[in-house]
Amino acid sequence: MSRIPRIVILGAGYGGIVTAIRLQKELNYNEADVTLVNKHDYHYITTHLHMPAAGTDNPENARVNILKLIDEFKIDFVKSTVVQIRPQEKKVILEEGTLSYDYLVVGLGGEPETFGIPGLKEYALSIRSINSVRFIREHIEYQFARFKREPNRLDYLTFIVGGAGFTGIEFIGEITDRIPKLCKEYDVDPSLVKVYNVEAAPTALPGFDPELVEYAMNVLQNKGVTFKIATAIKECTPDGVILATGEEIKAATVVWTGGIRGNHMLDDAGFETMRGRIKVDENLRAPGHDNVYVLGDCSLVFSPEGRPYPPTAQISIQQADICAHNLVASIRGEQLKSFTYESKGTVASLGRGEAIGIVGSRKVKGGMAAIMKKVIDMRYLYIIGGIPLVLKKGRF
Ligand SMILES: Cc1cc2nc3c(=O)[nH]c(=O)nc-3n(C[C@H](O)[C@H](O)[C@H](O)COP(=O)(O)OP(=O)(O)OC[C@H]3O[C@@H](n4cnc5c(N)ncnc54)[C@H](O)[C@@H]3O)c2cc1C
Secondary structure, three states: OOOOOEEEEEOOOHHHHHHHHHHHHHOOOOOOEEEEEEOOOEEEOHHHOHHHHHOOOOHHHHEEEHHHOOOOOOEEEEEOOEEEEEOOOOEEEEOOEEEEOOEEEEOOOOEEOOOOOOOHHHHOEOOOOHHHHHHHHHHHHHHHHHHHHOOOOHHHHEEEEEOOOHHHHHHHHHHHHHHHHHHHHHOOOHHHOEEEEEEOOOOOOOOOOHHHHHHHHHHHHHOOEEEEEOOOEEEEEOOEEEEOOOOEEEOOEEEEOOOEEOOHHHHHOOOOOEOOEEEOOOOOEEOOEEEEEEOHHHEEOEOOOOOEOOOOHHHHHHHHHHHHHHHHHHHHOOOOOOOOOOOOOEEEEOOOOOEEEEEOOEEEEOHHHHHHHHHHHHHHHHHHHHHHHHHHHOOO
């Protein structure tokens, strides 16, 4: 190992940026060289992306310049795309060069999991980044413009969301807020617009409290959503979807939110993965690689009951705290900490002024839950950027 250990953090999402922020606070001068690599020069607040995707918020509000969050005297920021991880050589290959490391933190986020369903990769859109949500927003609006030129094409006004998990439900909450405005703007009869939510599992929001799920479905049905629960998508085509029941829904817009897998580079690097995610040890390291920490959607952590925790921003942030501690401890030859996930609750937005959630052991719904959602979002902004960021990017 070189005299000053080199820490390379891949990805400035929830896991990566919080690790960098913690390290810049905890490391002493010349204790380590820390480099943060990210595709873009901004961090995006993934948990807000359903809003700009539907067009109910500006994508600008969901991103923050990375140099405003880190101290450049303590962290080197490299704007580049990682193309390969070579754990045996302790190197990462970037589009523009190579970085060597002593410690690696992988926080590259997830990729859509299509479960091998034909056509999803090719024809469905997914909510993953600022660029993807800009595209979805423009695409949705364009369908209204197209319909005005070809009024027999009702498929332009048909929107299918695949997956009724967190992301799917939050996106539907927003798109159903946006549609009435688009109908007004483009003089379209709202009764012509159809929004379907198709979910293969026996319930929407699997794992959520059934009473809250029912509440959420009622809210969204009242906003015009047709649910097709316990119904798998068999194929996505250029014309829409074919369901396992044989029914075909013609739609010019299919947004797939049905699953997340880890980054494909982890498989390519030879790590042992489950759906692209590495089952990390109690210290958040990749098994057999004591110098590689894996966070967020790239990692897999099991509950004491043996069930995998769903990938969330909340778990990524908590992992980042432990990862930063363990990196500092490794460098100083101190004891590592084990990671234990502590759920602070979950709130899913259903559009403007409506949400459902569990906070502590309390169920919340409606306006109160929507306020909780804003508080959670603002807490995160506070963690990464203090009061100035809350004031600049907070959605009050
Ligand atoms: C619409 C939506 C709503 C959500 N709502 C919630 C919620 O309310 N609560 C909750 O807890 N979770 C929510 N989630 C889940 C949560 O956003 C993710 O679990 C979380 O973002 C994972 O964090 P991460 O650090 O693993 O990666 P990410 O936050 O995804 O960040 C990955 C980073 O890596 C960068 N990157 C990727 N590939 C490369 C590469 N090759 N080279 C360089 N950089 C790269 C990306 O640009 C990005 O900056 C939501 C997700 C979505 C999509």
